[in-house]
Every structure is written in structure tokens, then in C-alpha cells.
Amino acid sequence: MTASRKSMGLHLGVLVVLAALFFILPPYHTGNMARIMVLAIYAMGYNFLFGYTGLLSLGHALFFAAGMYGFGMTVTQLGLPVPVAFAFGILAAAVVSLVIGLLALRTSGVAFMIVTLMFAQAGYLTILYFGEYTRGDEGFVIKQAQRTVAGIDLTSEAGRYGAAFILFAICFLLLARLVQSPFGRTLIAIRENEERTRMLGYDATRLKLQAIVVSGAVSGMGGATYALLFGYVGATFATVQYSIFPLLWVLLGGAGTTVGPLIGVLFMFYLIDISSSYTDAYMLIAGVVLVLLTMFAPQGLAGELRKRVMPWLP
Amino acid sequence: MEFGPHLMLASLEGAVIASILALTAMGLSIVFGVMRVVNVAHGEFFMLGAVIAWWVASHVGGHAAFGFLAALIIAPLFVGAMAAGVDRLILKRIEYDPDRTIVGTIGVLYIIQQTTLMTFGPDARPVEAPFNTRLALPWFEWGENGFAMFWPWGLSTTSYKLFVIVAAAVILLALWMLITRTKLGLIMRATQQDSETAQAFGVPVGRVYSWVFGLGAGLAAIGAVLVVPIQQAHYLMGHDPLLLSFIVVIIGGLGSLPGTVIAAFLIGMSDGIISVFFSPTLAKIFATLLVAMVLVFRPQGLMGRRAP
Numbered sequence: 001m002t003a004s005r006k007s008m009g010l011h012l013g014v015l016v017v018l019a020a021l022f023f024i025l026p027p028y029h030t031g032n033m034a035r036i037m038v039l040a041i042y043a044m045g046y047n048f049l050f051g052y053t054g055l056l057s058l059g060h061a062l063f064f065a066a067g068m069y070g071f072g073m074t075v076t077q078l079g080l081p082v083p084v085a086f087a088f089g090i091l092a093a094a095v096v097s098l099v100i101g102l103l104a105l106r107t108s109g110v111a112f113m114i115v116t117l118m119f120a121q122a123g124y125l126t127i128l129y130f131g132e133y134t135r136g137d138e139g140f141v142i143k144q145a146q147r148t149v150a151g152i153d154l155t156s157e158a159g160r161y162g163a164a165f166i167l168f169a170i171c172f173l174l175l176a177r178l179v180q181s182p183f184g185r186t187l188i189a190i191r192e193n194e195e196r197t198r199m200l201g202y203d204a205t206r207l208k209l210q211a212i213v214v215s216g217a218v219s220g221m222g223g224a225t226y227a228l229l230f231g232y233v234g235a236t237f238a239t240v241q242y243s244i245f246p247l248l249w250v251l252l253g254g255a256g257t258t259v260g261p262l263i264g265v266l267f268m269f270y271l272i273d274i275s276s277s278y279t280d281a282y283m284l285i286a287g288v289v290l291v292l293l294t295m296f297a298p299q300g301l302a303g304e305l306r307k308r309v310m311p312w313l314p
Numbered sequence: 315m316e317f318g319p320h321l322m323l324a325s326l327e328g329a330v331i332a333s334i335l336a337l338t339a340m341g342l343s344i345v346f347g348v349m350r351v352v353n354v355a356h357g358e359f360f361m362l363g364a365v366i367a368w369w370v371a372s373h374v375g376g377h378a379a380f381g382f383l384a385a386l387i388i389a390p391l392f393v394g395a396m397a398a399g400v401d402r403l404i405l406k407r408i409e410y411d412p413d414r415t416i417v418g419t420i421g422v423l424y425i426i427q428q429t430t431l432m433t434f435g436p437d438a439r440p441v442e443a444p445f446n447t448r449l450a451l452p453w454f455e456w457g458e459n460g461f462a463m464f465w466p467w468g469l470s471t472t473s474y475k476l477f478v479i480v481a482a483a484v485i486l487l488a489l490w491m492l493i494t495r496t497k498l499g500l501i502m503r504a505t506q507q508d509s510e511t512a513q514a515f516g517v518p519v520g521r522v523y524s525w526v527f528g529l530g531a532g533l534a535a536i537g538a539v540l541v542v543p544i545q546q547a548h549y550l551m552g553h554d555p556l557l558l559s560f561i562v563v564i565i566g567g568l569g570s571l572p573g574t575v576i577a578a579f580l581i582g583m584s585d586g587i588i589s590v591f592f593s594p595t596l597a598k599i600f601a602t603l604l605v606a607m608v609l610v611f612r613p614q615g616l617m618g619r620r621a622p
Contacts, residue, residue, distance in 0.1 A: 110352050118602045
């Protein structure tokens with residue numbers, strides 16, 4: 001079997017397993033799996049920039065929140081229909097990421113991380129400042145009536161799982177396709193050696209900007225999906241913690257692999273789920289995992305797999 | 315109160331904030347300057363200093379000054395030793411790779427913060443100031459009877475706040491002497507300029523890194539001990555000092571010590587003054603955006619030289 005056949009089989013296999021899980025797992029875990037798939041959309045968006053383009057952003061919560069508020073505020077306050085509001089959420093995230101990208105790409109390395117962190121912090125504070133409309137830290141709830149698409153109630157167990165699955169599958173397949181396209185391969189070349197890629201005649205800055213916008217739009221879609229399926233929008237999702245989560249997931253699962261983000265979210269979600277039943281300080285686990293990962297497995301779970309047994313892993 | 319006295323009060327508060335900030339940011343700046351790594355856990359070392367100060371002060375009997383003095387010695391030493399341990403255990407093993415150091419210190423941040431939550435708890439706890447006399451301040455104005463001095467209601471500070479400003483100045487001066495006048499400082503500067511050549515001349519670079527990392531964290535802890543009689547100890551208190559220190563170090567120029575002090579006063583004073591007259595959230599939005607823009611358009615900072 002060729003590598004592309006294998007990769008096609010792997011991606012379809014993952015989707016089949018996810019679809020089958022709904023009929024096998026008890027309701028508590030299908031609820032968890034829906035949340036994991038939504039967060040995995042966010043993680044995949046992050047991975048596109050960090051794993052494939054090699055840009056470490058510490059401000060992706062801004063894009064997640066842009067999608068979330070872009071959807072949530074237009075649907076509750078302007079009363080737009082759900083699909084239009086959803087598209088608006090993605091557009092909002094894309095625009096925000098374009099602006100941030102134009103500014104932040106003038107820096108690189110450590111400065112890039114700090115600049116993105118600062119912009120995200122300013123975004124978070126802006127949400128708090130306009131608390132009159134955004135309801136600040138308290139957040140707001142999207143009513144059940146506003147979470148129905150084409151007669152399907154997305155608050156029901158099947159509706160929520162189905163919607164999460166479909167949106168996840170779209171992003172999963174599209175991104176897998178994209179990273180194997182000439183565009184994706186050029187981004188990988190930039191990650192490996194930007195100077196040489198420039199020398200070959202590619203406009204690296206422009207390509208990196210495009211990568212930021214794709215990454216921001218997908219992350220924003222994650223945010224909009226989260227608001228749509230779980231009905232809550234709040235400033236917590238714009239905090240630094242939510243910029244660090246995708247980094248953690250992607251590092252754990254394997255940066256620069258298509259299945260890494262899903263594995264990372266799945267692993268981390270259950271790790272925190274289990275440990276939070278013992279202690280309030282569940283972020284301690286996240287800290288320990290981060291330290292151990294940087295020290296012993298900087299390539300993550302899927303990265304180690306690729307190194308050892310599956311060199312064709314995309 | 316009228317505008318003039320109000321402004322004076324705001325600048326005094328700002329000067330206290332600036333003094334603490336100068337100490338904390340200096341720790342971050344030294345670590346970045348010598349080791350070229352960004353320590354994201356710096357705010358947690360600050361928080362740990364405050365929490366240990368509370369712990370020490372609550373275990374030492376007698377006058378409040380004894381507990382405070384003990385805290386001022388024990389907290390920085392403990393935090394510094396712990397940071398040196400972090401350097402040995404983690405940073406050294408990942409070879410100070412910039413990206414991995416950031417991710418690793420984010421991990422350390424959560425470990426320290428959450429361990430404090432488990433042991434110290436979620437409550438804010440105060441430490442009693444060693445002395446705290448209220449000092450009323452005069453105000454001069456041209457009135458109907460010509461130049462006059464009067465004592466506006468509410469225009470006052472405390473002896474402890476003045477002490478904080480003086481103490482910070484003394485410590486910063488001592489640090490400056492350490493770096494420019496002693497052999498230890500010479501070794502630090504040699505490591506900063508070219509660690510490989512320094513190693514070749516027999517400087518134990520690995521040990522210098524541990525000392526510097528400990529020194530940086532210790533400075534944050536001193537700042538925290540000084541602030542804890544004014545602001546209570548809490549497990550989440552490390553967040554703001556971290557962000558502000560970043561801002562100061564960037565505005566001042568990464569690794570430039572005089573730049574750091576000047577920027578700390580600029581940021582601390584304006585933070586104090588803006589927060590009194592405008593919404594603190596708005597002040598923070600402008601400050602963070604300003605810093606991001608400085609980094610984007612003038613990455614070497616206001617005073618720094620271009621990083622190699």
C-alpha cells in the first residue's frame with residue numbers, strides 16, 4: 001500500500017471509530033466525546049500553525065473567543081439565523097487573525113510568542129471592558145430555541161454528537177488534505193528551513209500569513225461550535241489558559257501530525273476528568289505533563305509513533 | 315480632593331507599585347540577559363515569596379517586625395534555591411532551547427500555582443506590616459492670601475510605603491554594585507557576552523546559570539515580601555506581576571538593566587496614575603497593546619541594543 005492510501009485509510013478509520021462510539025458508549029461518555037471532538041477542532045487549528053508552519057503562538061484563545069463571540073453575540077443579540085451567525089463567527093476569527101498576523105509576523109521566535117500573548121490579553125481585557133454587552137466573566141447562555149438547525153435540536157444527545165462529528169470530520173479531512181497539498185508542503189519547508197525556502201523563491205511571509213488566517217479561522221470555528229453545542233459564551237475562554245490548552249494538547253498528541261490533536265485532547269480530557277474528581281488543583285496534572293513532555297517526548301504520542309513504527313503518518 | 319493633591323497621592327501609590335515592579339522585572343531581565351531564556355514561571359516565584367512570607371510571619375511570635383524580617387531573609391533564599399533546582403532538573407536537561415524552555419516553565423507555573431492551591435488554600439491572607447504610621451502630607455497652593463500650606467483631607471501615606479520605596483532602591487543599588495564591581499558580577503557578564511568563550515576560560519557556566527536563575531527568582535520573592543503587607547498573599551497573585559514584568563523588560567530592552575529600572579518607573583507610575591483617574595481595565599488594555607506594538611515596531615526595546 002502506498003503512503004497516501006494508508007493515510008486515507010487511517011483518516012476514514014478514525015472517523016468510523018468515532019461514529020461507532022456513539023452507539024457503544026454510555027451517555028456520559030458520548031457527551032464527553034462530543035466535547036472532545038469540538039476541542040479537537042480548536043487543537044487542529046492550532047496544530048496547523050504550530051505543528052506544520054512552526055510558529056508558536058501563545059494567543060490562540062483570541063481566535064477561539066472571536067469565533068465564539070462572533071457567533072454567540074450575533075445569534076442572541078441580532079437574532080441572526082444559526083448558519084449565518086456561525087459563518088459570521090468564522091469570518092470574525094479570520095479577520096482578527098489576519099490583523100494579528102500582519103502585526104505579529106514582523107517578529108519571530110520569542111518575540112512572536114510574547115506579542116501574540118499580549119494581543120490575546122488585550123482581547124480578553126476588551127471583552128471584560130465591554131461587559132455591558134459581553135456579560136464579562138459571568139458570560140451568557142444561548143437558549144435552546146436558538147440552537148436548532150433545520151429542525152434538528154442540537155441540545156439533544158444525538159443532535160449534539162452528530163453535529164460535533166460532522167464539523168470535526170470536515171476539518172479533519174480538509175486539513176489532512178491541505179497539509180499534503182503544495183501549500184501545506186511549502187509551510188513544512190518553512191518550518192524546517194525558512195531561509196532556504198525563501199531562496200527557492202517562495203514568499204515566506206505571505207505564506208505564513210495565510211497559515212495564520214487558516215489556523216485562526218479553524219480555531220474560531222472551534223469556538224463557534226463550542227458555543228452552538230454547549231450553549232455558553234464566557235470570558236474564561238479568552239484567558240491565557242485557553243491559549244495554553246491547545247499547545248498542551250498538540251504537544252501531547254504530536255505536533256505536525258493530523259491525528260495528534262485528537263489524541264492529545266482525548267488523553268488530556270480524561271486525565272483532567274479523572275484527576276478533578278480527586279482534587280480541585282487539576283491543572284497540576286497539566287503542569288506535570290507539560291514538563292515531562294518537554295523533557296522526554298518533545299514530539300508527542302503520534303510523533304513518537306511516526307518515529308518508531310509508522311513513518312508514513314501525515 | 316482637588317486635582318493637585320489627588321495627582322500627588324496617585325504618584326505616591328504609583329511609586330510604590332513601581333518599586334516592587336522594578337525588583338520583580340529586574341529578576342526576569344537578569345535571567346533573560348544572561349541565559350537568553352524567558353521564564354514564564356517568574357510570577358509564581360513572586361507568589362511563592364508572598365506565601366512563604368505569610369507562613370514565616372505567622373510562625374514567628376513577638377512583634378510583627380520580627381516575623382517580617384525573618385520572612386525577608388527566608389523567603390528569597392528558599393525561592394532562589396527552588397529556582398536553582400528547577401534550572402538543574404529541567405532547564406539544563408532541555409539545553410535552554412528557547413521554545414522548549416517556555417513550554418517547560420509554563421508547566422512549572424502550573425505546578426507551583428496548583429501545589430500552593432492544595433496546601434495554602436484559595437483564601438487571601440495578610441501579613442502585618444512591621445510599622446505602619448499614617449503620615450499626613452501637606453499641599454502648597456497660591457490662595458487668596460498668597461502662598462499657603464495646608465493639609466488636605468485624605469492626602470496621606472504610611473511610613474511602610476515609604477520604606478518599600480527606599481528598600482527597593484537600596485536593593486537595586488546593591489545589585490548594580492554586585493554586577494559591576496565584584497568578581498561574581500564579572501563572571502555573570504562574561505557568561506552573558508559569550509558563554510562558550512567564558513567556559514573556555516574556566517567559568518563554570520552551568521553553575522552560573524543556576525545561580526542566576528536563583529537570583530532572578532529571589533529578586534521576585536523580595537518584591538513579594540515587601541508588597542505582602544500592602545496586598546494580601548493569594549495563590550493567583552503571580553499573574554499580574556508576570557505580565558507587568560514582561561511589559562517592563564520589553565519596553566526597557568531585553569537584558570538592559572538601566573532600561574528595566576526606567577521602564578519599571580514609567581509603567582508603575584503611569585499604572586498608578588491612570589488607575590486612579592480612569593478604569594484600571596482600560597489602562598491595562600492600553601498598556602498591553604502598547605507593549606505589543608513596541609515589540610512589533612521596535613523589537614530591541616526603547617533602551618536596548620539589537621539582540622545578537
